[in-house]
Amino acid sequence: MAKVYNSAVIAAPASAVWALVRDFNALPQWTGFVAESRIEHNRAADQIGCIRNFSLKDGGRIRERLLALSDYDMSCTYAILESPMGVENYVATLRLIPVTDGDQTFAEWSAEFDAAPEREDQLVANIGRNVFAAALAALQRRFAGAR
Amino acid sequence: MVDLRRSTVIDAPADAVWAILRDFNGHASWHPAVASSTLEDGAVGDQIGAVRAFRLTDGARIREQLLSHAAHEMAFSYCILEAAAPLRNYVASMRVRPVTSSGGCMVEWRATFDPPRAEKDRLIRFVQDEIIDAGLRALHGVASGAAPAKTAAPISNSGGQDTTAIILTRHGGPDVLQLQSVRAPEPGPGEVRIRQTAIGVNFIDVYCRRGSFNLVAPGGVLGMEAAGIVERIGPGVANVQPGDRIAYACAPPGAYTALRTMRAELLVKLPDFLNDTTAAALLLKGVTASFLLHEVHAVQPGETVLIHAAAGGVGQILCRWAKALGAAVIGVTSSDAKAAIARAVGCDHVIVSGTTDFAEAALRITAGRGVDVVYDAVGKDSFEGSLRALAPRGHLVSFGQASGDVGAQSIDRLASRSVTLSRPNYGHYTDTAARLQTQTARLFAALRAGHVVAERPTLYPLAEASRAHADLESRRTTGALVLMP
Numbered sequence: 001m002a003k004v005y006n007s008a009v010i011a012a013p014a015s016a017v018w019a020l021v022r023d024f025n026a027l028p029q030w031t032g033f034v035a036e037s038r039i040e041h042n043r044a045a046d047q048i049g050c051i052r053n054f055s056l057k058d059g060g061r062i063r064e065r066l067l068a069l070s071d072y073d074m075s076c077t078y079a080i081l082e083s084p085m086g087v088e089n090y091v092a093t094l095r096l097i098p099v100t101d102g103d104q105t106f107a108e109w110s111a112e113f114d115a116a117p118e119r120e121d122q123l124v125a126n127i128g129r130n131v132f133a134a135a136l137a138a139l140q141r142r143f144a145g146a147r
Numbered sequence: 148m149v150d151l152r153r154s155t156v157i158d159a160p161a162d163a164v165w166a167i168l169r170d171f172n173g174h175a176s177w178h179p180a181v182a183s184s185t186l187e188d189g190a191v192g193d194q195i196g197a198v199r200a201f202r203l204t205d206g207a208r209i210r211e212q213l214l215s216h217a218a219h220e221m222a223f224s225y226c227i228l229e230a231a232a233p234l235r236n237y238v239a240s241m242r243v244r245p246v247t248s249s250g251g252c253m254v255e256w257r258a259t260f261d262p263p264r265a266e267k268d269r270l271i272r273f274v275q276d277e278i279i280d281a282g283l284r285a286l287h288g289v290a291s292g293a294a295p296a297k298t299a300a301p302i303s304n305s306g307g308q309d310t311t312a313i314i315l316t317r318h319g320g321p322d323v324l325q326l327q328s329v330r331a332p333e334p335g336p337g338e339v340r341i342r343q344t345a346i347g348v349n350f351i352d353v354y355c356r357r358g359s360f361n362l363v364a365p366g367g368v369l370g371m372e373a374a375g376i377v378e379r380i381g382p383g384v385a386n387v388q389p390g391d392r393i394a395y396a397c398a399p400p401g402a403y404t405a406l407r408t409m410r411a412e413l414l415v416k417l418p419d420f421l422n423d424t425t426a427a428a429l430l431l432k433g434v435t436a437s438f439l440l441h442e443v444h445a446v447q448p449g450e451t452v453l454i455h456a457a458a459g460g461v462g463q464i465l466c467r468w469a470k471a472l473g474a475a476v477i478g479v480t481s482s483d484a485k486a487a488i489a490r491a492v493g494c495d496h497v498i499v500s501g502t503t504d505f506a507e508a509a510l511r512i513t514a515g516r517g518v519d520v521v522y523d524a525v526g527k528d529s530f531e532g533s534l535r536a537l538a539p540r541g542h543l544v545s546f547g548q549a550s551g552d553v554g555a556q557s558i559d560r561l562a563s564r565s566v567t568l569s570r571p572n573y574g575h576y577t578d579t580a581a582r583l584q585t586q587t588a589r590l591f592a593a594l595r596a597g598h599v600v601a602e603r604p605t606l607y608p609l610a611e612a613s614r615a616h617a618d619l620e621s622r623r624t625t626g627a628l629v630l631m632p
Contacts, residue, residue, distance in 0.1 A: 008248035009156050097244075099253060101155035101283065106253045108244065136248060 001089075002120045006132035007108040012143035014098040014105040018074045021094060021107075021139070024052050024066050032138040033057050033130075051081065060084040067091065080113075087113040087123060107136055148236070149262060151275050154255040155283040159290035161245035161252035165221040167289060168241055168254075171213045172199050172383060177289045178282045180204055185337075185385040193218070198228065200385055207231050214238070227260075232270060235261040254283060307332040308340070311632075312404035313612040317365045318358030321616040324369070324403075326609070331406035334381030339411045341393065345427035346402050347372030348607075348615050348628040349460075350549060355400055356616065363400050369612075370402025370630075372431040374423040377414075384411045386580065392417040396431035397577060403612055405632035412580050415587045421594065421601070428604035428627035429464075431573075433590040434583070435546070436464040436599070438576040439522060440472065441589065443569050444542045448473025450519040453509055453536055455529055456549065457494055458485035460627050464599055465522055466492045471598035477512060479505045479529075481622065488625055492600075506535035517541055517564070527551035534566060542567045604629040 010017055020030055025045040027034035037054035039045050045052075046069055055061045060083070068077040075095035080087060092111035099106050109132040115123050157164055167177055170192035175184040184201035186192065187210075197213045210229040217223070224240035237260040244253045256279045262270040312329045334340045352369045354360040363369055374394035377387050387393055393414040401407060417426050440446050452469045456462040457478025470476050470493035478494035480486045486497040498508045509518055517538030523529050524547025533543050543566055545553060561568060577583045593599040604627040607615040615628045 005245075006247045007245060007253075009246055009251075009253070097154065097253070097255065098152070099156055100153045101280075104156065106154070106156070106244065106246070133248065140248070 001112050001114055002124050004092075004111045004124050004128045004132060005108070006110075006128055006136060007106065008133075008136040008140055009099060010105040010107055010136075010139050010143050012105055013103050014074060014096045017105045017107065017139065017143065018071070018096050020142075021096070022046065022069065022071065022074075022076065024050065024069070024076065024078070027052070027054055030138060030142060031135040033134060052078075068093075085123065085127075086119065087115050089114045107139060109136065148259055149267070149271055149274075150257070150259045151271065151279060152255065152257045153275065153279045153283060154253055155287070156246065156251060156253050157287055157290050158249075158251045160250060161221060161243045164252050164254060164286065164290045165243045167286065168243065169193060169216075169218070169221075169223070171197055171216070171223065171225070174199075174282075175201065176382065177285055178278075179285050180277055180281055182388040183380055183383075183385045185383045193223075202385055202388065204388075215240075232273070233263050233266060234270060234274070235263075254286060256283060307408070308406050310404055310406035311609070312368050313370075313609065313630075315356060315363050315365055315367050315369055318356065321356070321613040321620070323356065324613045324616065326612075329368075329404065331404070331408045334379055334384070334408050334411075336382045337384060337411055338381040338408055339377050339384055339387060339414065340379045340406060340408045341373070341375045341414075342378045343373045343375035343402070343405055343407055343632050344423040345374045346370055346404075346609065346630040346632065347396070347427040347429075347431055348612075348619060348630060349431055350547070350619065352400075352403075353616060353620055362398070368401045368403050370400055370404075371398060372396040372427060373402040373407070374417065374426040374430070375407075378406070380411065387411055387414050387416065392423070394423075394426040394430050396434055397583075398574060403609065403630065405609065413577070413583055415583065418591050421591070424604055424606065424629050424631075425601040428460075428629050429594075429599075429601050430587070430590075432461045432464055432627065433594075433599060434577060434586040435461050435573060436468055437586045437589045437593075438571065439544060439546060440465065440468055442576065443544050443546075443571045444520045446472045446474050446520065449475075451475045451477065451513055451538075453477045453479065453505075453518040453521045453533070454494075455479045455521070455523045455525045455533070456481075457489035457492070457497065458625050459524075461524065463488070463492045463602065463626065466494050467600060468593060468598050469493075470495075471593070471596070477509055477518060485625060500529075504532065505529075506532035509536040513538070520544060522546065524548070525550050526553050530556070534560065534564070537564050537566055540565045540567075542569065544569045544571065546571055602626040606631055 025039050027037050035055045035057045040051040043050040050066050053063050062083040063081040064078045077093040080090035090113035094109045097106040172186045172192045175181045180203050182202045182204045187198040190197035193216050200210045202208050211225050214224045222242035227237040239258040242255045307330045310331050313324050314327045316323050355363045377391045395414050397413045452474040454465045457466050458480050476494045477496045478489035479498045479500050480489050486499050489497045496512050498505045520542040521533040522544050523533045526548030528550035530553045609630045609632045618624050
């Protein structure tokens with residue numbers, strides 16, 4: 001099993017960051033690499049089990065199911081149903097933790113998945129850099145200078 | 148329930164910060180509110196169930212137990228077992244998370260507890276401000292290397308402080324003692340370095356110097372007793388902190404020095420009313436008198452007690468204290484001048500041994516019955532007489548041999564008076580902190596009550612230790628001798 005872990009500190013209160021990222025259908029609004037997204041079967045974006053169906057700006061399409069969402073823990077866990085990446089048993093969690101010193105936000109994004117052994121390292125590097133780190137950096141930019 | 152969650156981002160790698168936090172007993176090295184800490188029962192710092200006993204800088208003592216410890220999560224949790232503050236159901240956890248985007252880390256500290264309503268605000272402020280936030284702030288400095296840890300981990304022998312000590316150049320007379328430069332090492336785990344202000348001279352030092360006690364080899368340092376100020380503590384020291392006024396009276400020898408690094412566990416904190424020279428003069432003798440009169444033979448009101456060397460250091464204390472306990476006290480001294488001192492310290496009768504058979508005199512004084520207990524540190528010259536001076540079922544407490552070893556004796560002769568014979572060893576009554584505490588608490592209470600009076604000691608510069616020894620051996624002195632570094 002492969003693991004990916006990325007984290008960053010965002011210069012905004014956790015409640016403000018959470019208000020943005022808790023929306024399972026909002027990837028186009030903040031990630032920078034998602035072109036459009038919809039929730040299948042017209043379900044609510046915070047209904048456990050709902051599926052987001054989104055396309056990347058580079059053309060790939062991904063379907064992901066919401067497994068867990070907690071406003072108390074400010075965390076969101078989901079699984080990939082379909083993607084062009086060639087991963088299986090992919091489960092990821094995005095979580096925010098308040099940094100009380102300076103009223104900032106610690107955001108961590110982790111994933112575990114299975115893949116063909118020879119592709120594992122490349123996938124870990126790509127997901128870490130091009131998905132998680134890129135999205136976290138986008139959050140940092142979005143909230144930079146917000147106060 | 149109060150739930151405090153605090154966190155901070157530190158500009159240092161998570162591994163480096165976890166390396167500081169992971170030792171459950173390491174908080175004395177980084178938390179400004181923790182004066183000292185020790186793990187109970189020989190536990191190690193990442194052992195589940197380990198208990199750390201520590202003292203805050205305000206003097207409060209707390210015991211906490213490690214509940215969980217997860218190296219892969221860089222997290223541990225613990226609870227309070229004992230604290231003066233009513234922090235009921237207190238459970239806390241710390242966790243380090245890496246910040247991959249910057250190479251730094253975030254440290255989280257969470258505490259939950261149930262305070263009494265009336266003290267809720269005060270306790271929240273205390274835990275949040277003085278424990279958690281103060282600790283997190285300090286971690287910034289320690290982790291970045293900007294601030295040194297408060298006490299460094301065990302240090303190599305190359306560290307330490309230059310000082311002077313009286314070295315035993317070989318076994319022999321007083322002239323074998325020489326003042327030399329030495330180095331007092333940095334205190335290791337469980338150790339302290341003491342800036343000594345007064346050093347007690349005892350007859351055991353003479354025995355060590357002569358080589359009749361095999362406690363100090365040539366090149367070593369004599370001395371069992373001193374008072375001073377704790378200058379520096381090593382890791383894991385909980386009973387004292389820098390600045391404490393302390394004294395000790397225990398093995399191993401090594402007290403004849405200005406700076407001494409030694410084990411912390413047998414240090415005694417000095418009460419304000421007791422000054423350093425008096426403490427150095429009194430502690431060993433006073434503790435000796437304490438267990439002789441209360442444990443080896445618990446003196447009862449109405450008993451008759453015979454005390455040899457009644458004008459000597461321990462003798463004077465024994466006489467006053469036995470008198471205060473309600474005993475009739477017979478002192479034995481070697482001269483008329485010392486007899487006057489013996490009378491002054493509470494003896495009802497004084498026998499001058501050079502001119503009289505003290506056993507005959509004791510029997511005469513007690514109308515032929517004999518005495519209930521004899522305290523005898525003279526040894527060879529007095530043993531016979533001490534046995535004869537006892538009443539039936541009497542108790543001979545032989546606790547020294549100033550005149551030489553008592554030698555082989557038949558126990559059959561004890562039957563003629565059903566005599567009990569005791570040969571107590573100082574170490575066995577003072578070998579744990581608890582036992583020592585019992586003795587010193589009793590001694591300090593007796594001092595306060597005036598049952599023990601600290602006579603002014605004769606002072607010598609440390610460099611003149613040989614002269615002090617010569618004076619002690621010549622029996623010219625009365626009362627205590629103290630060396631001043």
